Amino acid sequence: MRQVTERPESSSEPRAAESAAGAQKPPAAEPADGRVMGPGTAPAVEGVKAPAAAPDSKPVFAVERLTVSYAGRPAVREVSFGIEERRITALIGASGCGKSTFIRTLNRMNDLIPSASVEGSVRYHGQDLYAPDVDPVQVRKRIGMVFQKPNPFPKSIYDNVAFGPRVLGMKGEMDEMVERALRRGALWDEVKDRLKQNAFGMSGGQQQRLCIARALATDPDVILMDEPASALDPISTGRIEDLMFELKDRVSIVIVTHNMQQAARVSDMTAFFTVVVDDTGHRHGEVVEYDETEKVFTNPADERTEAYVTGRVG
Amino acid sequence: MSVAEVPVARAVVRGASRGARVREIIFPASLMLCIAFAMLTLVVLLLDVAVDGLPVLSWNFLTSFPSQVFPERSGIQSALVGTLLLMVVCAVFIVPVGTASAIYLEEYADGNRWWNRLIEVNIQNLAAVPSIVYGILGLAFLVRGPLELGRVVLAGALTLGLLVLPVVIIVGREAIRAVPNSIREGSMALGATLWQTIWKQILPGALPGIATGIILALSRAIGETAPLIVVGAAAFARFNPNDLTSDPFSALPIQILAWIQDPQEEFRTLAAGAILVLLILLLFMNAGAIYLRNRYEQKW
Structure with missing residues (x-):
């Protein structure tokens, strides 16, 4: 269950319709029985790779036939779907199905791996992220990332x-920017008296919220989270999930998670990845289903999705 | 377990433990013996030097110039100054070049390219090349040859620098590699360029390791004799080198060698004093390296 903690003042403003709808979504209980939310609440969408955009939401990413290979061997193939603005999109699936590889293409972090190559297109607000004139550093300024293991720098908070x-080189009063980011990261009250202390002295959960606050400090448009809570205890996990709800009125969030309950609790949209073995025996990931989270968890179109979300596989 | 099995099991346990116990004693004992042998040799050497050299040590010994006639008025000023200058110039050379090379090889070089692999293998090999070969290189390329620097501090320092550069690069690479990849990714994900990431995250994290490597490299350079002989350091310098690029220079190892070769017993005693000075310098440098490592080393 999601932890109920006090929300900072920033979340008290009225919300846009779509985020209010997301926040009101009941915390899904046990996905193991998979039917808590009642069937057929979402519009039926036929099968695989259907970009099920809600009418009130614009795509922030439009992914088109994306294939990512390491040293020529595809890790994830032919991924096509749209990721919507100001919503939380969860990527779920078993290990090795290319979720992390996929999320790292959205801010060109795969560029850091020399053997990685990308085919297809990723459009960010209509602009091709992999066009030759795009500077990956500029991309990462707009699209922040939080990693599986908290990775604070060995410096002060x-x-x-x-x-x-x-x-x-952002202009403005640095103290204010730091405070604002820490407040948005729901960390300010815990650390305001020890800002000069080394970040390595914080607990794992605090470190991860620091990493989120650090990503927020540059005022990104999107935050990518690669299993942000997998190394944390349930209380810290709950805090991070609360934080995601608070953030989504300003930023779009894409989260990779192995935790089914977490995906059901926090996300508006869910993409289910699976491992496919091709004719040559090589394994790669593909997207089986992408839809409203309720639909994916209660009435999935594909039986592989159903097997996974109900806990029969993986 | 049945009752009948118990004594058998006990016997087996007891038998095994007796053999193991003997081995437990013999093995560490033989290790101790090896250490004792090494330490004993060192202690005898140090005692021998200290007995001969301590009476020589005095302020006059440090501040006088060497004399070939009067051992009692002879000192090591020019050699000491020469050695210190060599170390400073050598450090000025190896710190940027060694660090930059290490950064290039770790952060920029594509290890799949044959030329980068060639560079790597060569650096490993160069670390094992005898120092006299570097002396000949220095003589041919720095003292004479294309650069024609002459028998000056700069030529000596650059020769020593080339000699220890492979060590600096290898240790520097280790230190850079010890900075976890998650720090690189965290920095790049915030929109930092590779250069900003290196300058603000990786280098500060690797600095204690790099500094330790540099000090250890200098500790090796300070005792090198052969390359300096070949490069042409003076055995009895009657004055300090005032200019790095024009004056002849001496160095402690050269001075020691010159005195040891002297037929007069009094001069040979002076060598022991100079050795003590060199040892003390070395001790301080190594202590500095250990301090740096313990004080600033980053635990990830």
Whole structure:
């Protein structure tokens, strides 16, 4: 169950319709029985790769026939779907199905792996992220990322948050930017008296919220989260999930998770990845189903999805 | 377990433990013996030097110039100054070049390209090349040859620098590699360029390791004799080198060698004093390296 903690003041403003709808979604109980939300609440969408965009939401990413290969061997193939603005999109699926590979193409982090190559297109607000004239550094300024293991820099809490604005040369009062980011990261009250202390002295959950605050400091449009809570205890996990709800009125969030309950609790949309073995015996990931989270968890179109979300497989 | 099995089992346990116990004693004992042998040799050497050299040590010994006639008025000023200058110039050379090379090889070089692999293998090999070969290189390319620097501090320092550069690069690479990849990714994901990531995250994290490597490299350079002989350091310098690029220079190892070769017993005693000075310098440098490592090493 999601932890009920106090929300900071920032979340008290009235919400846009779509985020209110997302926040009101009842915390899905046990996905193991998979039917808690009642069948047929979402519009029926035929099968695989249907971009089921809600009418009130614009796509922030339009992914078209995306194939990512390492050293020529595809890790994830022919992925096509749209990721919507100001919503939380969960990527679920068994290990090795290319979720992390996929999420890392959205801010060109795969560029750091020399053997990685990308085919197909990823459009970000209509602009091809892999066009030759696109600077990956500029991409990452707009699209932040939080990793599986908290990775604070071996610096003070303050310097961790200030790092992004500093390297980007952002104008403004640094103390204010740091405070704002820490408040949005729901960490300010815990750390305001020890901003100069080394971030390595924080608990794992605090470190991860620091990493989120650090990503927020550069005021990104999207935050990608690669299993952000997999190394954390349930209380810290609950805090991070609360935080995601609070953030989604300003940023779009894409989250990779192995935790089915978490995907059901936090996300508006869910993409289910699976491992496919091709004719040559090589394994790669594909997207089986992409739809409203309720639909994926209660009335999935594909039987592989159903097997996975009900816990029969994986 | 049945009752009948118990004594058998006990016997087996007891038998095994007796053999193991003997081995438990013999093995560490033989290790101790090896250490004792090494330490004993060192202690005898140090005692021998200290007995001979301590009476020589005095302020006059440090501040006088060497004399070939009067051992009692002879000192090591020019050699000491020469050695310190060599170390400073050598450090100025190896710190940027060694660090930059290490950064290139770790962060920029594509390890799949044959030329980068060639560079790597060559650096490993160069670390094992005898120092006299570097001396000949220095003589041919720095003292004479294309650069024609002459027998000056700069030529000596660059020769020593080339000699220890492979060590600096290898240790520097280790230190850079010890910075976890998650730090690189975290920095790049915030929109930092590779250069910003290296300058603000990787280098600060690797700095204690790099600094330790540099100090250890200098500790090796400070005792090198052969390359300096070949490069042409002076055995009895009657003055300090005032200019790095024009004056002849001496160095402690050269001075020691010159005195040891002297037929007069009094001069040979001076060598022991100079050795003590060199040892003390070395001790301080190594202590500095250990301090740096313990104080600033980053635990990830």
